[in-house]
Structure formats: structure tokens, C-alpha cells
Amino acid sequence: MSNSVRFFLNGQIHEANVRPDTTVLDWLRNVPRLTGTKEGCAEGDCGACSLLIGHVDGDQVKYHAANSCILAMGQIDGRALVTVEGLKTGELHPIQAAMAENGSSQCGFCTPGIVMSLAGLAASNPQADDEAIHDALAGNLCRCTGYRPIVEAARKVVAAGGAAIAGPHVAAFAEIEPQSMLSDGGAVFHQxxxxxxxxxxxxxxxxxxxxGGGTDLGVALADYHTDWNEVIALASVRELRQICETDNHLSFGAAVTWEEVLARVSAHYPSLATLIRRFGSTQIRSMGTIGGNIGTASPIGDGPPALIALGAEIELASLSGHRFLSLEDFFLDYRKTELRPNEVIASISIPKPKEGQAFRVYKISKRYDQDISTVCGAFSVFREEGQVRSARIAFGGMAATPIRAIEAEQALVGTALDRRAAESCAAAISARFQPLSDWRGSAEYRLQVAANLVERFRRDVAGETVEVMAL
Ligand SMILES: Cc1cc2nc3c(=O)[nH]c(=O)nc-3n(C[C@H](O)[C@H](O)[C@H](O)COP(=O)(O)OP(=O)(O)OC[C@H]3O[C@@H](n4cnc5c(N)ncnc54)[C@H](O)[C@@H]3O)c2cc1C
Ligand code: FES
Ligand code: FES
Structure with a gap:
């Protein structure tokens, strides 16, 4: 057992004697007084607190941006942390230089976070196109003044081949291996x-x-100052970090992050990839895991409707063995699941696309980026000789759990997926669901949106949709 969290801080090994559930933001600002990392929203939304986390991946050290306001100190044990103070090594980092030359600065709260997000992009994706630049900035919410010059600064650095982060080499990480147990001030953190x-x-x-990644749990830690007296962290569990691909399936360990899922599903399910790119921000997707999204059992989580429509299977593991369930059977009632107290979610497996399959998922939210769904609808059909042989439809935001729409599916089977079939399907949805009204949308709005999505799916599959905005 150790009392100190051990990590690289701006290139130097650092040992911090601190409760492992202290947020990294609080620690940085109050202890080493690295106050370049700012606090804005303190709930993962604004990006002012962004910094980079480095970890070993094969023979490389990979860096990604993260929100330090919802990150616990225990989570950086065995990793490298780069703050805005550590970016400049002698000279300005290329992103800092390009931002300065371009007159790209926002206010003193926003600029450091934007610099860190773009430094993460320049290190991880030196070929980034405009879409990737916008994705990298989606978690830095401010658009007050100079967004265009900021994008231009990023383009300039990318055009010059990106910019690596100056930091420890892979071998140096052997000195800071994640410790199996950290304890300080009555809080215990198992890894x-x-x-x-x-x-x-x-x-x-x-x-x-x-x-998992703490992007749900960390909000309560930061907002309500809840104590985490005993934590079991999943980020170092080998099996939970694996991605396996067979001829027919893709299987993700529960601690695989959304950013990693995105990289693997893009070629198979482009519509799912579009959804994931709208999931939080780069900072959130780089920490938040597929298992955490299911474990939190939110009725408006984005992963479950898409995964249910794809026919995903979930693996639950305990010392007594492993059991496998269809994902829709995992959710029992509002925030109630099949998970037993001694179990963990081990993996989620989805079938690869088959010939004749059409899959789309649509997220309807008040804002395009970095927003929670009002309704999320996912549709998957198999067609042979122009007829729907089977269908799976699932929704978020329409009930107390993510839910499959069986009657709506039946309305499509045996049809040519024409306008009339879409109308019957929409009618089945209206008859089946009684969604809640809340500040995101009224029950009537949700029902209307869900019905409209059926028609949108029909048109998409028929090739009738006109793309009105760059997604
Ligand atoms: C700013 C912001 C934006 C967000 N945007 C979106 C969004 O667009 N769409 C969306 O769906 N969500 C969004 N979220 C919510 C969150 O990011 C996701 O739900 C994420 O996938 C949670 O994963 P995690 O690993 O961070 O979960 P954690 O916070 O670590 O855990 C969440 C819950 O799952 C449990 N859990 C985690 N792993 C396991 C496991 N292996 N077995 C059993 N239980 C487990 C935990 O105990 C906890 O109860 C957002 C959150 C924030 C802060
Ligand atoms: S302070 Fe806003 S994301 Fe952390
Ligand atoms: S709030 Fe900082 S520039 Fe917009």
C-alpha cells in the first residue's frame, strides 16, 4: 500500500501525498500552485481545466486531453500529466506560437484549455482535417471572440506535420507503474x-x-464534493482494456474508452461513428468508457440504444462465473440493472454488419456538440429481395430505461420499408410509449420526434435524404 500518487508532472516524476479522490484540478491549483489550469464549470463541460494525460500504448506514449475538474488524483497514478505550464519547453509549443501569431486568444480562462486541446490533437493526429480540428475543440465551449483564428492556428500546426509532446519515453514509465492500492486520509483506491x-x-x-473513466462519477465528486472512501478503478485491468475482433463480432472490454471504440467501429458502422463523435467531447470520450455508459444506466445515455439495435450482448463476470445477456435485458427499471453486487460488466460484443443490413442512429439534442440527448433513436433492418426480414429498433429518452420498440419492429417486418410501413411503425411507437416531460422536451415532443425518426430512417435507407449540414 502506498500513501502517494506517483506520476510524471510536466516531465518529472512526482509523488503527491493526497487523498486519491481529490480532483486533479484542486490539487494542481492548491498544492503545486499550477494555476494555468482554470476552473470554469467544474463539471466537464467548458474545457477550461483541460490538460493532457500520457500513457503507454505498445511502444509509444500516447497523450489525450482530459478535464481535470472531474478527474481524481488516483486516476493519474502511473501516468504522465502535462499542464499548460509544462507545454513550453524553452520555446513556445507550436500551438502556442501559432495562436500568438494568429491573434487567436480568448479570455484567460478559455485560452489555456484551448491550447491544451489543440496540443493533444497536434500530438495524436498530425494529419487532422477540419472535422478533426472542430472535434478537438468541441469540448472547449467558449466561442466568444476568435474561433476562426483558433481553427487557423490549428490548421497551421497540422500543415507543418503536427507537434509531439516532449515527455518521458516508454521505458521511463517502468519507474511509475500503477500501484495496486493507494490510501490517504481515509480514502482507499484499488487498481x-x-x-x-x-x-x-x-x-x-x-x-x-x-x-471506469469517472466522467459520470466525477461530476458528483466535483459538484457535490462527495467522498469516495473506497474505489476499485478499472483502467488498469488488462482484460477490460481489450478489443477483440473475429469474422463476425467486435468485442470491447468494459474499460475501453469511447475514443477507442470510435476508432474501431468507423469502418463498420459509420452512423454509429457519427453518434460517438457527438458523445461529450474529446476530453470526455478519451476517459469515458463503454462499460461506464451502460453501468450508469441512464435513460438518456447514447450508447445503449445504438448497441441494443445492433443486437449487442453484455458479459457480466463474478467469481462464480460469467453470464451473457442481450443488452436490452440488462436494464430493469430507472437506474436498476441486472448487475449483482459481486459482479462487474466485463465486455460488450456487437455483431459486424451483414449483407442486406441497414443501420442508422440519430441523436436529437438541443445543441449539436457536447449535449445530452432528448431522444436517441437507433434502427437496424435486414432486407432480402427488397423486403424487411427482421428489424431492431431502440430508443433513449422515451422511457425509464433505454428500451427496444418491439411492436414498431414488427410493423416493419415483411414490408418494403415504404412510406406506409414507416407510418405504421411510427403509430406503433406512439401507442407504445409514454415518455416524460422535462426541460429537455415535452412528452408530445419526444413522441413526435421518435415518429419522425422512422421516416428519416426510411428516407436515409432509400437514399432520399439531402444532407443539410456537415455532420
Ligand atoms: C460533459 C459531459 C458530457 C457527456 N456527454 C455524454 C453524451 O453525449 N452521451 C452519453 O451517453 N453520455 C455522456 N456523458 C456521460 C458519460 O461520459 C458517459 O456515460 C460515459 O460513458 C461514462 O463512462 P465512465 O467510464 O466515465 O463511467 P464512470 O463515471 O466511471 O461510471 C459510471 C457508472 O458505471 C459504473 N461502472 C463503470 N464501469 C463499470 C463496469 N465495468 N462494471 C459495472 N459498473 C461499471 C460505475 O460504478 C458508475 O456507477 C457525458 C458526461 C459529461 C461529464
Ligand atoms: S472546469 Fe469546465 S470542464 Fe472542467
Ligand atoms: S468565456 Fe472566455 S473567451 Fe469566452
């Missing part, structure tokens, strides 16, 4: 390295908090 270790801990400590 199991294997599934067996995880399951043994889970069985011994069913009350401990299971922590």
Missing part, C-alpha cells in the same frame, strides 16, 4: 491489474465504487 484480481476485490468489497 487491480487483472480480471481475477478485480473479481476477488469486488466479491470482498461489493460496496466499493467501481470507477
Amino acid at each position: 487491480p491489474a487483472s480480471l481475477n484480481e478485480l473479481l476477488a476485490l469486488r466479491s470482498e468489497k461489493p460496496e466499493a465504487i467501481l470507477l
Whole structure:
């Protein structure tokens, strides 16, 4: 057991004696007084607190942006942290130089976060196109003054081949291996390295908090100053970090991040990739995991409707063994799931696309980027000789759980997916669901949107849709 969190801070090994559930933002600003990292919203939305996290991936050190306001100190044990103060090594980092030359600065709160997001992009995607630049900035919400010059600064750095982060080499990470247990001030943070270790801990400590990327849990930590007295962190569990691909399936360990899922599904399901690119921001997708999105069991989570429509299977593991369920059977009621106290979500597997399959998922939210869904509708049909042989439809935002729309599916089977079939399908949705009214949308609005999505799907599949905005 160790009392100190050990990591690289701006290139130097650092040991911090701190409760592992202290937010990285609070620690940076209050202890080493690295106050270039700012606090804006303190809930992962604005990007003012962005910094870079480095970890070893094969023979490389990879960096990504993260929101330090919802990140716990325990989560950086064994990793490298780069703050805006550490970006400049002698000379300005190319992004800083380009921002200065272009007159690209926003206010003092926004600029450091924007610089860090773009530095993450310049390191991880030196061929970034405009879409990737906009994606990288989606988590830095401010658009007050100079957004265009900021984008131009990013284009300039990318055109010059990007910019690596000056930091420790892979071998140096051996000195800061993640520690299996951290403890300080009454808070304990376990970091199991294997599934067996995880399951043994889970069985011994069913009350401990299971922590994926902390993008849901971290909001409560920052907003309500909840204490995490005992945490089991999943980020170092080998099996949960694996992605397996067979001829017919793609399987993601529960601790695989959305950014990693995105990289793997793009070629198979472009519509799913579009959805994931709208999932939070780069900072959120780089930390938030597929297992956490399911584990949190939100009725408006974006992953479950798409995964249910694709026919995903979830693997639950405990010391007693593994069980496999259709994802729709995992959700029992509002925030209630099939997960037993001694179990963890181990993996999620989706079939690869088959000939004749058409899949689309649509997220309807008040804002295009970085927003929670009002309604999310996912549609998957198999057609043979022009007829729908089978259909799967699922929604978020229409009930207390993500839910499959069986009657609506039946309305499509045996049809040519024409306008009349879409109308019957929409009618089945209206008859089946009684969604809630809240500040995101009234029940009537949700029902109307869900019905409209059926027609949108029909037109998309028929090739009748005109793209009105660059997605
Ligand atoms: C600014 C912001 C934007 C967001 N945008 C979106 C969005 O667009 N769409 C969306 O759907 N969500 C969004 N989210 C919510 C969140 O990012 C996702 O739900 C994410 O996938 C959660 O994953 P995580 O690993 O961070 O979960 P965590 O916060 O670590 O955990 C969430 C819950 O799942 C449980 N859990 C985690 N892993 C496991 C496991 N393996 N087994 C069992 N239980 C587990 C935890 O105990 C906890 O109860 C957003 C959040 C923020 C802060
Ligand atoms: S302070 Fe707004 S994202 Fe962290
Ligand atoms: S709030 Fe900082 S420039 Fe907009």
C-alpha cells in the first residue's frame, strides 16, 4: 500500500501525498500552485481545466486531453500529466506560437484549455482535417471572440506535420507503474491489474465504487464534493482494456474508452461513428468508457440504444462465473440493472454488419456538440429481395430505461420499408410509449420526434435524404 500518487508532472516524476479522490484540478491549483489550469464549470463541460494525460500504448506514449475538474488524483497514478505550464519547453509549443501569431486568444480562462486541446490533437493526429480540428475543440465551449483564428492556428500546426509532446519515453514509465492500492486520509483506491484480481476485490468489497473513466462519477465528486472512501478503478485491468475482433463480432472490454471504440467501429458502422463523435467531447470520450455508459444506466445515455439495435450482448463476470445477456435485458427499471453486487460488466460484443443490413442512429439534442440527448433513436433492418426480414429498433429518452420498440419492429417486418410501413411503425411507437416531460422536451415532443425518426430512417435507407449540414 502506498500513501502517494506517483506520476510524471510536466516531465518529472512526482509523488503527491493526497487523498486519491481529490480532483486533479484542486490539487494542481492548491498544492503545486499550477494555476494555468482554470476552473470554469467544474463539471466537464467548458474545457477550461483541460490538460493532457500520457500513457503507454505498445511502444509509444500516447497523450489525450482530459478535464481535470472531474478527474481524481488516483486516476493519474502511473501516468504522465502535462499542464499548460509544462507545454513550453524553452520555446513556445507550436500551438502556442501559432495562436500568438494568429491573434487567436480568448479570455484567460478559455485560452489555456484551448491550447491544451489543440496540443493533444497536434500530438495524436498530425494529419487532422477540419472535422478533426472542430472535434478537438468541441469540448472547449467558449466561442466568444476568435474561433476562426483558433481553427487557423490549428490548421497551421497540422500543415507543418503536427507537434509531439516532449515527455518521458516508454521505458521511463517502468519507474511509475500503477500501484495496486493507494490510501490517504481515509480514502482507499484499488487498481487491480487483472480480471481475477478485480473479481476477488469486488466479491470482498461489493460496496466499493467501481470507477471506469469517472466522467459520470466525477461530476458528483466535483459538484457535490462527495467522498469516495473506497474505489476499485478499472483502467488498469488488462482484460477490460481489450478489443477483440473475429469474422463476425467486435468485442470491447468494459474499460475501453469511447475514443477507442470510435476508432474501431468507423469502418463498420459509420452512423454509429457519427453518434460517438457527438458523445461529450474529446476530453470526455478519451476517459469515458463503454462499460461506464451502460453501468450508469441512464435513460438518456447514447450508447445503449445504438448497441441494443445492433443486437449487442453484455458479459457480466463474478467469481462464480460469467453470464451473457442481450443488452436490452440488462436494464430493469430507472437506474436498476441486472448487475449483482459481486459482479462487474466485463465486455460488450456487437455483431459486424451483414449483407442486406441497414443501420442508422440519430441523436436529437438541443445543441449539436457536447449535449445530452432528448431522444436517441437507433434502427437496424435486414432486407432480402427488397423486403424487411427482421428489424431492431431502440430508443433513449422515451422511457425509464433505454428500451427496444418491439411492436414498431414488427410493423416493419415483411414490408418494403415504404412510406406506409414507416407510418405504421411510427403509430406503433406512439401507442407504445409514454415518455416524460422535462426541460429537455415535452412528452408530445419526444413522441413526435421518435415518429419522425422512422421516416428519416426510411428516407436515409432509400437514399432520399439531402444532407443539410456537415455532420
Ligand atoms: C460533459 C459531459 C458530457 C457527456 N456527454 C455524454 C453524451 O453525449 N452521451 C452519453 O451517453 N453520455 C455522456 N456523458 C456521460 C458519460 O461520459 C458517459 O456515460 C460515459 O460513458 C461514462 O463512462 P465512465 O467510464 O466515465 O463511467 P464512470 O463515471 O466511471 O461510471 C459510471 C457508472 O458505471 C459504473 N461502472 C463503470 N464501469 C463499470 C463496469 N465495468 N462494471 C459495472 N459498473 C461499471 C460505475 O460504478 C458508475 O456507477 C457525458 C458526461 C459529461 C461529464
Ligand atoms: S472546469 Fe469546465 S470542464 Fe472542467
Ligand atoms: S468565456 Fe472566455 S473567451 Fe469566452
